[in-house]
Amino acid sequence: MRTYDYLTDPSLGVQFSLGLLAAVAIALLCGVLSVLVVLKRLAFIGQGVSHAAFGGVGLAMVFGLASTEAGLGQELGMFFVVVAFCIASALGVAWLSREDSSRADTAIGVVLAGAMAIGFLLAAHAARRAQEAGELPPPSIETVLFGSFLTLGGADALIAWACCVLILGVLWLVRRPMLFASFDEEAAISAGLPVAKLRLLLLCLLAVAIVVTMRLAGVVLATALLILPGAVALRLSLRLWAVVGLAVAVSLVGTIGGVVLAFELDWQAGPSVAVALLAIFLVAEGVRAIRLR
Amino acid sequence: MTQATPGAPSGPTSDATEPAIAFDRVSFRYPGTEAPAVEGVTLRVEQGEFLGVLGPNGGGKSTLLKLVLGRLRPTEGSVRVLGRSPAEAVASGLVGVVAQKFGAELAFPISVRQCVELRSTARLAPWRRPDAKARGRTDRAMELVGVSDLSRRPIGRLSGGQLQRVLIARAISTGPSLLLLDEPTVGIDVEGQRRFADLLNTLRRELGLTIVLVSHDVRSIVAGCDRVACIARTVHSHTSPEGLTPAVLAEVFRHDVAGIFGEVHVDAHDAASCDDPSHTHDHGHAGEGRP
Numbered sequence: 022m023r024t025y026d027y028l029t030d031p032s033l034g035v036q037f038s039l040g041l042l043a044a045v046a047i048a049l050l051c052g053v054l055s056v057l058v059v060l061k062r063l064a065f066i067g068q069g070v071s072h073a074a075f076g077g078v079g080l081a082m083v084f085g086l087a088s089t090e091a092g093l094g095q096e097l098g099m100f101f102v103v104v105a106f107c108i109a110s111a112l113g114v115a116w117l118s119r120e121d122s123s124r125a126d127t128a129i130g131v132v133l134a135g136a137m138a139i140g141f142l143l144a145a146h147a148a149r150r151a152q153e154a155g156e157l158p159p160p161s162i163e164t165v166l167f168g169s170f171l172t173l174g175g176a177d178a179l180i181a182w183a184c185c186v187l188i189l190g191v192l193w194l195v196r197r198p199m200l201f202a203s204f205d206e207e208a209a210i211s212a213g214l215p216v217a218k219l220r221l222l223l224l225c226l227l228a229v230a231i232v233v234t235m236r237l238a239g240v241v242l243a244t245a246l247l248i249l250p251g252a253v254a255l256r257l258s259l260r261l262w263a264v265v266g267l268a269v270a271v272s273l274v275g276t277i278g279g280v281v282l283a284f285e286l287d288w289q290a291g292p293s294v295a296v297a298l299l300a301i302f303l304v305a306e307g308v309r310a311i312r313l314r
Numbered sequence: 315m316t317q318a319t320p321g322a323p324s325g326p327t328s329d330a331t332e333p334a335i336a337f338d339r340v341s342f343r344y345p346g347t348e349a350p351a352v353e354g355v356t357l358r359v360e361q362g363e364f365l366g367v368l369g370p371n372g373g374g375k376s377t378l379l380k381l382v383l384g385r386l387r388p389t390e391g392s393v394r395v396l397g398r399s400p401a402e403a404v405a406s407g408l409v410g411v412v413a414q415k416f417g418a419e420l421a422f423p424i425s426v427r428q429c430v431e432l433r434s435t436a437r438l439a440p441w442r443r444p445d446a447k448a449r450g451r452t453d454r455a456m457e458l459v460g461v462s463d464l465s466r467r468p469i470g471r472l473s474g475g476q477l478q479r480v481l482i483a484r485a486i487s488t489g490p491s492l493l494l495l496d497e498p499t500v501g502i503d504v505e506g507q508r509r510f511a512d513l514l515n516t517l518r519r520e521l522g523l524t525i526v527l528v529s530h531d532v533r534s535i536v537a538g539c540d541r542v543a544c545i546a547r548t549v550h551s552h553t554s555p556e557g558l559t560p561a562v563l564a565e566v567f568r569h570d571v572a573g574i575f576g577e578v579h580v581d582a583h584d585a586a587s588c589d590d591p592s593h594t595h596d597h598g599h600a601g602e603g604r605p
Contacts, residue, residue, distance in 0.1 A: 201432040213404040259468035
């Protein structure tokens with residue numbers, strides 16, 4: 022049991038616990054949000070925004086905010102740069118598809134490809150510059166793409182919990198109009214609710230959640246955490262609070278299970294978490310298929 | 315003809331002397347289009363009245379409803395709803411609406427009661443729970459449309475007719491004075507239409523509602539309404555349901571008919587056989603229904 026050895030090791034235990042603490046906050050946050058992502062069909066825009074985060078990371082690297090041994094100040098600086106980049110991308114998609122939401126498809130494709138390309142170029146530039154100046158190299162592109170559990174530290178745990186409390190708090194405050202607008206947009210508009218603003222708010226919250234999640238699961242797999250728990254829960258129940266509870270449970274089990282899997286089998290954290298969630302999803306799909314027979 | 319709202323004492327209050335809807339020479343043109351969607355519409359609906367609005371597809375019926383709901387602002391003229399601006403009337407829960415298409419996802423994980431409460435709790439402070447009065451209104455709305463026994467059933471496990479009644483319960487859950495219905499009986503058989511007309515009569519009697527029902531289908535209009543307004547860009551006529559003669563219908567649906575059979579010529583005298591002979595029949599001109 023390598024996980025157990027790590028946890029009880031006097032020097033590595035603290036680091037491991039902090040990483041786990043961050044992972045739990047991420048799982049909680051994604052569990053709740055995933056229900057809205059699935060119901061509001063935001064999976065693809067989530068994918069677009071998370072890939073846009075790569076552009077933000079590239080930018081942060083150029084500013085020297087993304088070194089491998091960053092302190093809290095640098096971590097926060099990088100966090101805000103990437104969040105700003107993601108929110109700008111999400112709002113950009115919303116703006117490009119403002120007249121016809123079916124055009125969001127193309128807008129997301131444009132933003133996704135553009136931000137990825139810019140991110141790669143900026144990251145390569147930053148790495149070359151650091152090498153020439155003899156400084157610490159920025160994190161590898163692979164870490165940004167697929168995440169890493171071992172690089173999660175105190176700053177990540179702090180940021181993850183702050184965002185978790187903030188986002189879930191905002192969602193709680195707007196839960197009633199948000200639910201109405203998610204369920205029946207036309208009726209919510211007719212009831213005079215600010216449906217367009219609620220959608221923008223949700224996109225911004227999603228962007229922040231993605232930035233927090235990508236430290237663990239990477240740019241490519243952050244959406245696994247933001248889709249799969251909700252998809253599983255909605256396959257198993259049609260009761261609102263049961264769905265939210267199930268999604269959180271699935272998210273926690275999948276995330277912690279994935280991290281343990283990563284340690285035991287020496288896999289990378291992001292893919293491990295995604296695979297654990299996928300396994301739960303397949304079981305849920307099987308359960309549903311049997312029920313429907 | 316004004317009428318108090320006896321059955322809805324717990325709902326938001328509206329001044330009983332104000333008309334439910336007052337359009338004064340209202341025109342609306344969608345941005346980027348040449349022709350106005352509605353033009354020169356003057357329309358007055360008294361409280362307690364049941365008005366049918368009949369018109370062809372694309373005749374401006376939905377635009378009319380959006381103007382009443384404050385979703386669109388008139389390019390010209392003014393709209394008052396229960397003596398206030400449409401947005402105010404909607405925000406204070408005085409206007410209930412059942413939309414034509416139910417755009418929502420049926421796999422949405424909410425129960426019938428949760429669905430009915432969406433409208434009445436949408437503006438409640440987040441830390442508040444619905445009070446006894448609001449819960450009573452929800453109970454009453456569900457009872458009136460006959461879905462009380464389905465309270466806990468997930469919305470996805472309802473038949474089409476049950477779902478429609480749930481949506482009506484949601485529309486009346488704030489205790490409104492005015493209920494708007496957009497093509498409510500599309501795709502419903504004759505028996506279903508009759509039951510629906512009975513339901514509307516019950517609601518009107520019990521809650522003292524003003525009802526405006528919009529449709530392109532003549533059959534769904536005639537059942538139970540006091541007055542019919544025909545709209546094809548402008549309001550062509552006000553008439554009792556009996557006044558819907560073939561000539562009036564031919565005039566209102568001229569473009570629909572022309573699309574199928576070629577241009578139809580209607581004798582203007584025949585078409586004017588409704589209770590207000592003074593209006594004009596020219597398309598595109600301010601054919602006000604009432605002076």
